[in-house]
Amino acid sequence: MTAxxxxxxxxxxxxxxxxxxxxxxxxxxFGIMVAISFFRRVQGAFYEPDFxxxxxxxxxxxxxxxxxxxxxxxxxxxxxxxVTIAFPFTFLLARLPRRWQVVWLVALLSIVSxxxxxxxxxxxxxxxxxxxxxxxxxxxxxxxEPMSLSPSFGALLTGLSYHAFPYTVLVLYPALARLDPxxxxxxxxxxxxxxxxxxxVVVPALRNTILATMIMVFVFALGSYLLPQLLGRPSxxxxxxxITDQAIYQSNxxxxxxxxxxxxxxxxALVGLSLLVGRKEAAQ
Amino acid sequence: xxxxxxDNITKRFGSxxxxxxxxxxxxxxxxxxxxxxxxxxxxxxxRMIAGLEEPxxxxxxxxxxxxxxxxxxxxxxxxxxxSLALFPHLSVGENIAYPLRIRNVAKAEQARRVEELLALVxxxxxxxxxxxxxxxxxxxxxxxxxxxxxxxxxxxxxxxLSALDAKLREAMQVELRQLQQRLGITTVVVTHDQxxxxxxxxxxxxxxxxxxxxxxxxxxxxxxxxxxxxxxxxGITNLIKARRGAGDTVLVPGGTLVGIALPTxxxxxxxxxxDVRLVPPHAAAITGRVDFxxxxxxxxxxxxxxxxxxxxxxxxxxxxxxxxxxxxxGLALPADACVVLGA
Numbered sequence: 301m302t303a304x305x306x307x308x309x310x311x312x313x314x315x316x317x318x319x320x321x322x323x324x325x326x327x328x329x330f331g332i333m334v335a336i337s338f339f340r341r342v343q344g345a346f347y348e349p350d351f352x353x354x355x356x357x358x359x360x361x362x363x364x365x366x367x368x369x370x371x372x373x374x375x376x377x378x379x380x381x382x383v384t385i386a387f388p389f390t391f392l393l394a395r396l397p398r399r400w401q402v403v404w405l406v407a408l409l410s411i412v413s414x415x416x417x418x419x420x421x422x423x424x425x426x427x428x429x430x431x432x433x434x435x436x437x438x439x440x441x442x443x444x445e446p447m448s449l450s451p452s453f454g455a456l457l458t459g460l461s462y463h464a465f466p467y468t469v470l471v472l473y474p475a476l477a478r479l480d481p482x483x484x485x486x487x488x489x490x491x492x493x494x495x496x497x498x499x500x501v502v503v504p505a506l507r508n509t510i511l512a513t514m515i516m517v518f519v520f521a522l523g524s525y526l527l528p529q530l531l532g533r534p535s536x537x538x539x540x541x542x543i544t545d546q547a548i549y550q551s552n553x554x555x556x557x558x559x560x561x562x563x564x565x566x567x568x569a570l571v572g573l574s575l576l577v578g579r580k581e582a583a584q
Numbered sequence: 585x586x587x588x589x590x591d592n593i594t595k596r597f598g599s600x601x602x603x604x605x606x607x608x609x610x611x612x613x614x615x616x617x618x619x620x621x622x623x624x625x626x627x628x629x630x631r632m633i634a635g636l637e638e639p640x641x642x643x644x645x646x647x648x649x650x651x652x653x654x655x656x657x658x659x660x661x662x663x664x665x666x667s668l669a670l671f672p673h674l675s676v677g678e679n680i681a682y683p684l685r686i687r688n689v690a691k692a693e694q695a696r697r698v699e700e701l702l703a704l705v706x707x708x709x710x711x712x713x714x715x716x717x718x719x720x721x722x723x724x725x726x727x728x729x730x731x732x733x734x735x736x737x738x739x740x741x742x743x744x745l746s747a748l749d750a751k752l753r754e755a756m757q758v759e760l761r762q763l764q765q766r767l768g769i770t771t772v773v774v775t776h777d778q779x780x781x782x783x784x785x786x787x788x789x790x791x792x793x794x795x796x797x798x799x800x801x802x803x804x805x806x807x808x809x810x811x812x813x814x815x816x817x818x819g820i821t822n823l824i825k826a827r828r829g830a831g832d833t834v835l836v837p838g839g840t841l842v843g844i845a846l847p848t849x850x851x852x853x854x855x856x857x858x859d860v861r862l863v864p865p866h867a868a869a870i871t872g873r874v875d876f877x878x879x880x881x882x883x884x885x886x887x888x889x890x891x892x893x894x895x896x897x898x899x900x901x902x903x904x905x906x907x908x909x910x911x912x913x914g915l916a917l918p919a920d921a922c923v924v925l926g927a
């Protein structure tokens with residue numbers, strides 16, 4: 301069934317408000333950013349209107365290419381880690397009694413309310429030599445002496461995945477709560493052990509949800525600029541860190557804008573690509 | 585010998601017993617219907633047989649072996665769910681092949697079995713179709729084929745036909761019964777539809793409030809109900825309050841019956857409407873007035889009011905009695921059609 305096509309001008313009325321909001325809060329700021337990315341920077345001052353490609357040209361270097369590559373790999377890894385942990389977690393959560401589900405969801409929401417700064421400092425303390433988790437391992441006799449785990453790539457990946465986890469659960473929750481519980485039961489009566497039933501029925505049946513959630517976490521991680529500085533080495537800094545650096549500390553808004561535009565385009569391309577791959581697989 | 589034996593099966597949820605000390609023996613190759621109103625524990629009982637719920641007490645034996653603590657995936661039973669539970673991400677053929685894939689059956693053998701099963705449920709050539717493109721009846725057949733793929737020892741169905749429209753449901757009842765007879769597989773079906781149970785079953789098990797009220801072949805259930813619940817639940821019946829009278833007579837509202845023995849001072853007599861005969865009022869055992877006439881075309885139901893008791897009689901259109909509401913009428917209740925039940 302398809303709805304009747306809009307005939308008159310009034311029929312488009314419901315679109316006015318969302319269109320207005322999108323224009324004011326998304327299209328206009330992004331347009332300004334695109335415009336600025338072509339402006340010319342004035343040394344010692346700010347910038348002046350122009351139409352030059354200098355900012356993009358400067359970006360096309362091995363250094364920035366490497367940072368971009370690293371940012372994309374990091375965001376992909378965070379998406380994989382967060383969804384891999386959050387999916388079984390949410391599956392079990394959705395099967396708890398209602399009362400316990402509420403307790404867990406409230407706890408997760410309270411983690412969401414923590415700022416990135418607090419999350420970053422908490423993890424850097426946990427990974428420190430003097431007060432960190434290695435002290436527990438030493439006390440248990442599993443390590444000879446405490447060591448510092450931060451800053452490092454592992455610490456950064458952990459912090460980002462932790463930060464993304466509650467969002468991931470909240471995005472997965474509706475789909476997993478709606479999932480017909482008899483699908484698992486049917487798989488079990490057909491000879492699949494519970495873990496096997498989970499992997500052969502629940503995961504593939506929700507692969508579109510999983511893909512969409514991964515894209516969300518990917519974009520989420522791509523925008524992170526505080527955690528890389530708190531938990532990572534300079535070599536682990538993402539493009540977002542460099543954009544912040546250029547925009548705020550170097551006062552080079554045109555270059556920062558150019559990098560931001562590039563980052564948006566590349567991530568849009570990747571998201572589009574993964575949707576395309578997902579659709580092709582679904583069609584097969 | 586793959587008969588099913590339920591030995592004192594009880595399932596408690598908190599303090600409520602959903603299934604209460606159920607004992608049942610199902611002979612090998614027979615078709616059993618668990619019948620009862622919603623909430624009577626029939627689905628819980630089926631889920632325990634399938635291994636999806638664990639009984640609080642009692643044992644489940646299949647072919648003499650105790651399977652009470654065997655996990656569902658090791659029981660080798662085929663089950664069709666009320667929701668059908670077809671896997672939405674798999675095609676028809678992949679759905680049916682799923683249990684074979686789990687058992688690591690060779691690909692060629694899988695394909696051969698799928699073709700065989702599709703032919704069995706009369707859906708040849710449907711293997712490539714997505715499940716979402718099927719009609720209700722076709723989805724039903726796919727679920728049945730998938731449940732039968734491993735040649736299960738026991739075939740379990742939970743309200744399998746409830747989602748179908750009335751006509752298709754009747755056709756599928758017959759088809760399911762024929763399929764079961766062809767395969768000779770021990771089958772347990774849960775249903776709340778007594779027509780369904782009467783059509784398909786060798787043995788009808790009527791349940792209420794977690795207990796078995798009667799288990800017998802369909803005709804016996806209908807003709808010889810064990811208690812008022814069964815009499816009332818299966819088909820339409822007249823439940824008439826009776827009291828011992830002088831000699832061997834029985835007093836009922838509107839008259840007196842002879843030839844019936846009441847075990848107690850008071851009891852309930854069950855008479856099917858088709859056994860109630862309309863006779864002229866002057867010579868009748870029971871007299872009353874016509875309350876309402878319901879002409880259904882194929883049959884005519886006459887509601888008679890006899891001293892505060894409603895008695896329904898069914899007449900065929902050929903003997904069309906010319907009765908108007910309010911007219912006096914006599915009723916005859918043949919003694920052999922009256923089933924005496926406890927008070």
